[in-house]
Amino acid sequence: MADLSYSQPRTQSNLGKIALRWLLYVLLCLFAVYYLMPLFVMVTTSLKSLEEIRTGSLVALPREVTFDAWKTAWSGACTGIQCEGLQPYFWNSVMLAVPAVMISTLIGALNGYVVAQWRFKGANLIFSLMLFGCFIPFQVVLLPMARLLGLMGLAGTIPGLIFVHVIYGIGFTTLFFRNYYVTIPSELVKAAKVDGANFFRIFWSIFLPLSLPIIVVTVIWQFTQIWNDFLFGVSFSQAGTQPVTVALNNIVNSTTGVKEYNVDMAAAIIAALPTLLVYVVAGKYFIRGLTAGSVKG
Amino acid sequence: MSEWLENHLPKMVLAPSFIAVLVFVYGFIGWTAWVSLTRSKLLPRYEIKGFVQYDKLFDSPRWDTAMNNLFIFGALFIIIAMVLGLLLAIMLDQKIRTEGVIRTIYLYPMALSMIVTGTAWKWILNPGLGIEATVRGWGFENFSFDWVVNPDFAIYTIVLAAVWQSSGFVMALFLAGLRSVDGEIIKAAQVDGIPTWRIYSAIIIPSMAPIFLSAFIVLAHLAIKSFDLVIALTGGGPGYATDLPATYMYAMAFSRGDIGQAASSAMIMMLVVFAIVVPYLYSELRAKNDG
Amino acid sequence: MAPILDIKNLYKNYGTTEILKDINVAIEPGDFLVLVGPSGCGKSTLLNCIAGLEPITGGSLHIGGKDMTHVSPKDRDIAMVFQSYALYPTMSVAKNITFGMKVRGVDQATQERKLAEVASQLQIEQLLNRRPGQLSGGQRQRVAMGRALVRDPKLFLFDEPLSNLDAKLRVEMRSEIKKLHQTLGASMVYVTHDQIEAMTLATKIVVMKGGVIQQIGTPSEIYNKPANLFVADFMGSPAMNLIPAKVRQNGAGAEIEITRPNSAPIILHDPKASGLPQDVILGLRPEDIAEAGFRAGENVQQAECHVDMVEPAGADTYVVSQLGGKQITARMHAETSAVAGQSLSFAFDLSKVSYFAKETGERLN
Numbered sequence: 045m046a047d048l049s050y051s052q053p054r055t056q057s058n059l060g061k062i063a064l065r066w067l068l069y070v071l072l073c074l075f076a077v078y079y080l081m082p083l084f085v086m087v088t089t090s091l092k093s094l095e096e097i098r099t100g101s102l103v104a105l106p107r108e109v110t111f112d113a114w115k116t117a118w119s120g121a122c123t124g125i126q127c128e129g130l131q132p133y134f135w136n137s138v139m140l141a142v143p144a145v146m147i148s149t150l151i152g153a154l155n156g157y158v159v160a161q162w163r164f165k166g167a168n169l170i171f172s173l174m175l176f177g178c179f180i181p182f183q184v185v186l187l188p189m190a191r192l193l194g195l196m197g198l199a200g201t202i203p204g205l206i207f208v209h210v211i212y213g214i215g216f217t218t219l220f221f222r223n224y225y226v227t228i229p230s231e232l233v234k235a236a237k238v239d240g241a242n243f244f245r246i247f248w249s250i251f252l253p254l255s256l257p258i259i260v261v262t263v264i265w266q267f268t269q270i271w272n273d274f275l276f277g278v279s280f281s282q283a284g285t286q287p288v289t290v291a292l293n294n295i296v297n298s299t300t301g302v303k304e305y306n307v308d309m310a311a312a313i314i315a316a317l318p319t320l321l322v323y324v325v326a327g328k329y330f331i332r333g334l335t336a337g338s339v340k341g
Numbered sequence: 342m343s344e345w346l347e348n349h350l351p352k353m354v355l356a357p358s359f360i361a362v363l364v365f366v367y368g369f370i371g372w373t374a375w376v377s378l379t380r381s382k383l384l385p386r387y388e389i390k391g392f393v394q395y396d397k398l399f400d401s402p403r404w405d406t407a408m409n410n411l412f413i414f415g416a417l418f419i420i421i422a423m424v425l426g427l428l429l430a431i432m433l434d435q436k437i438r439t440e441g442v443i444r445t446i447y448l449y450p451m452a453l454s455m456i457v458t459g460t461a462w463k464w465i466l467n468p469g470l471g472i473e474a475t476v477r478g479w480g481f482e483n484f485s486f487d488w489v490v491n492p493d494f495a496i497y498t499i500v501l502a503a504v505w506q507s508s509g510f511v512m513a514l515f516l517a518g519l520r521s522v523d524g525e526i527i528k529a530a531q532v533d534g535i536p537t538w539r540i541y542s543a544i545i546i547p548s549m550a551p552i553f554l555s556a557f558i559v560l561a562h563l564a565i566k567s568f569d570l571v572i573a574l575t576g577g578g579p580g581y582a583t584d585l586p587a588t589y590m591y592a593m594a595f596s597r598g599d600i601g602q603a604a605s606s607a608m609i610m611m612l613v614v615f616a617i618v619v620p621y622l623y624s625e626l627r628a629k630n631d632g
Numbered sequence: 633m634a635p636i637l638d639i640k641n642l643y644k645n646y647g648t649t650e651i652l653k654d655i656n657v658a659i660e661p662g663d664f665l666v667l668v669g670p671s672g673c674g675k676s677t678l679l680n681c682i683a684g685l686e687p688i689t690g691g692s693l694h695i696g697g698k699d700m701t702h703v704s705p706k707d708r709d710i711a712m713v714f715q716s717y718a719l720y721p722t723m724s725v726a727k728n729i730t731f732g733m734k735v736r737g738v739d740q741a742t743q744e745r746k747l748a749e750v751a752s753q754l755q756i757e758q759l760l761n762r763r764p765g766q767l768s769g770g771q772r773q774r775v776a777m778g779r780a781l782v783r784d785p786k787l788f789l790f791d792e793p794l795s796n797l798d799a800k801l802r803v804e805m806r807s808e809i810k811k812l813h814q815t816l817g818a819s820m821v822y823v824t825h826d827q828i829e830a831m832t833l834a835t836k837i838v839v840m841k842g843g844v845i846q847q848i849g850t851p852s853e854i855y856n857k858p859a860n861l862f863v864a865d866f867m868g869s870p871a872m873n874l875i876p877a878k879v880r881q882n883g884a885g886a887e888i889e890i891t892r893p894n895s896a897p898i899i900l901h902d903p904k905a906s907g908l909p910q911d912v913i914l915g916l917r918p919e920d921i922a923e924a925g926f927r928a929g930e931n932v933q934q935a936e937c938h939v940d941m942v943e944p945a946g947a948d949t950y951v952v953s954q955l956g957g958k959q960i961t962a963r964m965h966a967e968t969s970a971v972a973g974q975s976l977s978f979a980f981d982l983s984k985v986s987y988f989a990k991e992t993g994e995r996l997n
Contacts (some may be wrong), residue, residue: 079505102470158351185366289456308464312457330452
């Protein structure tokens with residue numbers, strides 16, 4: 045860390061130092077509460093009965109823990125006309141995310157490899173153009189993509205969604221791999237060329253074995269982006285093929301019947317679980333991915 | 342033959358992605374731009390009629406609200422997230438014992454879908470059953486926190502939720518930046534007897550200028566794309582009070598069947614992003630090429 | 633014998649910038665060619681062209697008598713050792729060395745045999761299962777050489793292989809390379825910016841500056857008869873003294889007049905200096921300037937000079953004075969009576985003197 049341990053002026057009393065330190069920890073705790081509170085509320089609400097929700101306080105622990113809301117959220121909640129719960133849509137998201145992540149990561153790796161180690165005229169321009177594609181608001185491609193999917197016969201299908209996510213994920217995955225491969229000395233490629241290895245051999249034997257850290261970062265980033273996406277999901281899917289985020293929104297915002305807040309919360313947690321789990325398990329890499337392109341360094 | 346192949350293989354490997362970007366990014370932007378200049382309604386028509394759609398757009402009170410909201414929300418969101426992020430980063434930089442755990446707690450909201458965030462905060466801010474009710478239950482009977490259903494204040498709830506989701510990311514960014522400051526400069530300042538807070542304000546923070554810029558760009562980008570959050574938290578309401586250009590565009594495209602309006606609103610969004618991101622990218626890439 | 637490497641009229645451009653201009657070099661089998669020069673002179677680029685890692689814009693390149701101008705690196709029968717060794721980080725030492733053979737489809741038995749040969753030759757048998765990350769700098773260098781040796785190539789190329797080592801290790805590895813050259817009798821092309829390495833390792837030196845060859849010659853030729861001011865200054869440490877002087881022809885050779893601060897100019901006589909222009913730069917190595925009485929030779933002349941500084945360096949003492957408006961260094965014996973601030977009688981041995989034209993810097997004698 046920026047080691048400032050020596051710069052407290054000697055005139056400041058020890059008591060003052062300790063007080064400041066305590067203040068620091070108190071503040072940190074307060075903020076921790078701020079961040080954790082919604083999660084806490086979500087969990088506790090999902091475990092309460094509707095009765096308790098109406099009569100009790102938002103922040104109170106459940107008097108009686110019941111998992112009924114969870115069962116409903118998974119297999120009985122209504123997402124429009126159907127009342128099958130989140131279950132089918134959860135699997136839609138899985139069938140969508142897994143191939144999309146794998147394909148976009150593979151393409152990004154090869155692209156990054158080319159841009160980082162095989163300079164050719166215009167490579168930088170091409171890379172810049174691809175990079176810019178990461179920054180556009182996707183609203184501007186929604187309409188033409190909808191038409192195209194219709195023309196290709198992929199409208200409202202999961203393969204169609206996979207296609208969309210791969211196309212618009214390539215910019216980021218290429219960026220990640222390129223930034224990583226750029227740090228590998230080009231003398232390695234030269235040595236391999238002298239040894240007789242060709243383009244793909246060098247990638248397979250030398251770069252891929254080195255790539256585990258960046259593959260993890262890219263997969264986590266892509267999975268999070270694709271699983272959490274709503275815009276593409278709601279624009280390009282239909283009743284049976286919606287991803288879990290769309291289904292969640294349908295459940296929460298459906299106007300039929302009584303609002304079952306506990307089911308809403310349970311459904312939200314179910315939808316959030318995969319990415320939350322990934323974060324808890326591999327959070328270090330997740331952060332690295334977030335700051336990969338952003339921190340100048 | 343094989344030498345030509347070997348020489349051109351890298352280009353050939355990159356080509357499909359490049360072509361895809363050309364078509365699906367730039368080509369599509371072009372299509373949208375084209376349609377925004379036509380009288381398309383339910384179906385696209387390709388006869389250019391000039392800036393009719395934009396006139397209609399700028400005349401629409403709903404669009405006015407949306408753009409206003411964008412600037413209010415954008416400014417508040419970016420400023421608060423950056424200040425909060427910086428504050429948290431500085432606090433965490435003080436050799437905290439449980440830093441890893443705390444960082445995890447501050448950052449986990451970024452892993453959530455904005456739909457989940459919106460759903461959670463919608464519930465928390467529910468006037469009858471959420472915070473308002475709870476605080477009233479504690480005895481403050483006149484406490485009112487019904488922003489969510491209040492047309493004048495609803496937009497601030499979006500700010501609240503968005504800051505909650507993204508400030509952890511800003512903190513992570515700034516923390517990395519704080520720690521990348523050259524240790525020797527700090528030691529020299531300490532030897533000079535400069536107090537801690539001064540070291541932060543005069544040395545560390547100014548040297549983080551590029552990271553502030555990065556954070557700004559990412560936050561601005563998030564703000565402009567904010568669609569999921571609004572849909573989940575307020576649905577654009579009450580009425581149109583929390584409409585943003587993104588929700589306006591979606592409504593026009595899929596509910597109203599007015600493709601011309603959808604296209605023109607999308608193009609305006611595009612231009613706003615463009616105006617912010619392009620100068621940044623340009624200076625970044627130029628620096629990387631010079632260096 | 634046909635040259636093992638023959639470069640004719642080689643040009644290389646990056647876009648419109650000329651990096652290498654009209655390079656002509658040839659070496660015989662068994663030669664140790666060193667390309668030396670300051671950063672940016674093009675020596676590494678030339679090496680990469682020889683390797684085939686960079687394309688040539690004009691001219692031709694023959695290795696072992698065959699035209700390799702457009703041939704890819706793997707078919708040029710060369711091996712290369714890089715500055716950072718470029719060992720494959722995820723492979724063991726053994727796999728690093730046999731990778732090239734594996735790519736070329738050499739059978740397992742031959743791979744193992746050659747690996748064993750090279751490992752014993754370089755004494756790295758005990759390192760075979762380690763990863764590059766676990767090796768010291770010197771060990772990595774040996775593995776890199778092993779990878780090159782195992783190819784049994786016509787030409788070994790070295791790209792500043794010692795630059796990453798500390799001084800002591802550098803001297804050690806330098807003699808190892810020299811020993812390798814002598815045992816194998818292999819042809820080597822070696823790039824360095826360190827002129828001491830060049831002088832100790834080479835059988836032939838190419839001095840480069842700005843993409844142009846300044847001089848090609850044996851270490852002795854380069855040292856004693858530098859072709860221009862740049863070579864004279866660059867090679868040899870401490871550098872050659874380059875003193876502006878005026879030449880006056882008389883019947884028997886010439887009078888060389890060199891200004892002295894606060895005194896009348898020195899006049900030296902050189903019978904071999906006829907035909908020189910009026911203004912020259914006189915080049916004299918520090919070891920050719922001694923204390924009067926301690927140097928004998930066919931053309932040793934004395935003159936009084938004011939001593940500015942005395943720098944004892946163990947076996948020698950460097951004495952600094954001023955002549956012709958320039959600082960000069962003389963290499964004297966350790967027990968010299970030179971004292972800073974006083975005058976001393978210097979002896980100038982003109983038998984190895986060099987004369988350079990003042991404007992062009994070209995050698996005149």
